[in-house]
Amino acid sequence: MKITLNNREESFDNDTITVADLLKEKNFTFKMLVIKINGKLIKKEFYSSTLINENDNVLVLHLISGG
Amino acid sequence: MLEKIYKILKDKTVGIAGIGGLGSNCAVSLARSGIGNIIIVDFDVVDKTNLNRQYFFYNQIGEKKVFALKKNIKKFNPEINVQALDVKLNKLNIVEIFKNCDIIVEAFDNAEMKQMLIETVLLAMPEKYIVSGSGIAGWGRNNIIKTIQYDNLFICGDGVSEVSESLPALCPRVAVVANMQANQVLEILLENLLHNEEK
Numbered sequence: 001m002k003i004t005l006n007n008r009e010e011s012f013d014n015d016t017i018t019v020a021d022l023l024k025e026k027n028f029t030f031k032m033l034v035i036k037i038n039g040k041l042i043k044k045e046f047y048s049s050t051l052i053n054e055n056d057n058v059l060v061l062h063l064i065s066g067g
Numbered sequence: 068m069l070e071k072i073y074k075i076l077k078d079k080t081v082g083i084a085g086i087g088g089l090g091s092n093c094a095v096s097l098a099r100s101g102i103g104n105i106i107i108v109d110f111d112v113v114d115k116t117n118l119n120r121q122y123f124f125y126n127q128i129g130e131k132k133v134f135a136l137k138k139n140i141k142k143f144n145p146e147i148n149v150q151a152l153d154v155k156l157n158k159l160n161i162v163e164i165f166k167n168c169d170i171i172v173e174a175f176d177n178a179e180m181k182q183m184l185i186e187t188v189l190l191a192m193p194e195k196y197i198v199s200g201s202g203i204a205g206w207g208r209n210n211i212i213k214t215i216q217y218d219n220l221f222i223c224g225d226g227v228s229e230v231s232e233s234l235p236a237l238c239p240r241v242a243v244v245a246n247m248q249a250n251q252v253l254e255i256l257l258e259n260l261l262h263n264e265e266k
Binding site for chain 2: 039066
């Protein structure tokens with residue numbers, strides 16, 4: 001399937017993956033993330049149960065300490 | 068043109084969450100630009116170790132940051148309305164404090180607080196603009212600092228440099244990102260000005 005991840009097109013072998021799988025596959029190791037799928041905020045406790053499907057627009061942004 | 072800019076900005080309200088290195092420098096830049104109403108929120112006091120990058124002075128050590136910064140802003144722009152709130156922001160008070168702001172500047176130090184503010188605003192006030200700072204530590208590497216936009220959320224910084232023992236926060240890079248945040252605020256608030264000029 002194809003999705004848009006952070007404004008870029010990405011392809012995956014599977015037809016659907018969970019948010020947790022996506023983070024693993026794309027090596028998002030930062031702890032503080034904000035994730036939106038098609039504009040809807042996904043909270044951390046739902047990363048393992050939320051599915052990403054074909055053509056979804058996924059935003060994963062990480063936040064870093066310092067200010 | 069400057070008159071037109073001031074006329075627009077004097078009726079705008081910008082909220083700044085945290086006034087450390089990012090927030091204090093951003094607030095000063097916005098106040099100099101003529102934003103009419105600025106809400107600054109922080110619960111911390113000025114410490115000697117803040118003076119390498121934050122907009123405070125030696126004789127303000129020990130003062131509450133919000134009241135010290137308000138005084139500093141009033142010195143160069145006495146007409147601006149600065150609301151100084153000595154409050155620790157949390158999920159419950161964020162909406163009430165920032166609901167009338169045109170834009171919220173996220174300027175916390177801590178990544179957990181950054182996430183908390185962004186999530187809270189996205190859930191409760193999804194139409195609100197947020198300009199956040201992430202990745203400011205160290206020195207040099209000018210050209211990896213950037214702004215990324217996702218809907219109404221803008222993130223300024225390099226996205227990789229976390230503050231640590233070996234990579235401290237230093238004035239130039241923090242102030243660069245703080246001013247990128249201020250610059251992004253102006254871009255959002257003055258968008259219609261450019262459109263009207265083109266007509």
